[in-house]
Amino acid sequence: MSADGDAFATGIDIRSDELTPAEAESMKRWYEQIHGTGNLDLVRYVPFMLENNPAALKRFRFWADSVAGGRGLDNPLPAPLMALVWLHFYSVNIFPSGLLYEVIAARKWGASKQEVTDVLTLGWLHGGPNGIEAVATSTAEYISGWESEPDEGLKWPAGWKRDPAAFRSGIALDDRNEISAEEVERLIEWHREYQGEVPEWVPVLARRFPLALKAYRARYEGACAGTLAAPFIPLLQLAVAAFRGDAGAIRRLVFQARKLGASEDQVINVVATTQCYLGDIGMGPAMAAVEVALGGSG
Secondary structure, eight states: OOOSTTTTOOOOOTTOSOOOHHHHHHHHHHHHHHSSSSSSTTOTHHHHHHHHOHHHHHHHHHHIIIIITTTTOSSOOOHHHHHHHHHHHHHHTTOHHHHHHHHHHHHHTTOOHHHHHHHHHHHHHHHHHHHHHHHHHHHHHHHHTOOOOTTOOOOOOTTOOOOGGGGOOOOOOOSOSOOOHHHHHHHHHHHHHHHSSOOTHHHHHHHHOHHHHHHHHHHHHHHTTSSSOTTHHHHHHHHHHHHHTOHHHHHHHHHHHHHHTOOHHHHHHHHHHTHHHHHHHHHHHHHHHHHHHTTSOO
């Protein structure tokens, strides 16, 4: 399966609500190949909806083909990266079968084993022990059997590259429950430079529990030092922030993604896909915060 803009296409004709037998077979083959290992065991909703409401499934698939595929955008995320956006999302908002089928999709579309592992490590920052336990339970057997190939690895968008230094604050990540005023200012300046504003919790922890601030910062900087291109890291986290409706986090992550090289289309592509879970109820605050961050009126 190609990893270009048609990678999400399932061969359906959206001009009709009727799902023909040929379209149903084409859709099933896509799910068997990209979200399975030759069967529909990880996407039981597909045969369920084929039996009970095929028109609704067809309209959902039109949404997925169009929005996840970035149709109509000049510079959307490539399909392999969108699979990893959802892998990260499912490691935070736990969806066991989704975790495995996005690992499968990412591998089929060219991601390396290490890139997948680095995405899951980033998800651990916001998914906690329950998230990483779900990852291990759902994907460990498949990932353990993944024999890496020398030419494996994502083809990043033009201008994207790894940049671990862009995520380093320069503060001492030691185990002392103290932090100097100079280091606090260094961390604040990192947030201003790379995220446009300072999260409220940073000065509070610096004053009341500096070890907690440094310990989390050590996790964050370590998780950002892997194989992933720098702009992709805030884009992964942006989907989580949009789902949680955290306007401040959305603004900071849009700022960071754009500073590191992501396009406006790529930002919009990621946030629009969270409509899959937010529907029309939760998209207002998410899109309003994105519009402000992109310089619109909000």
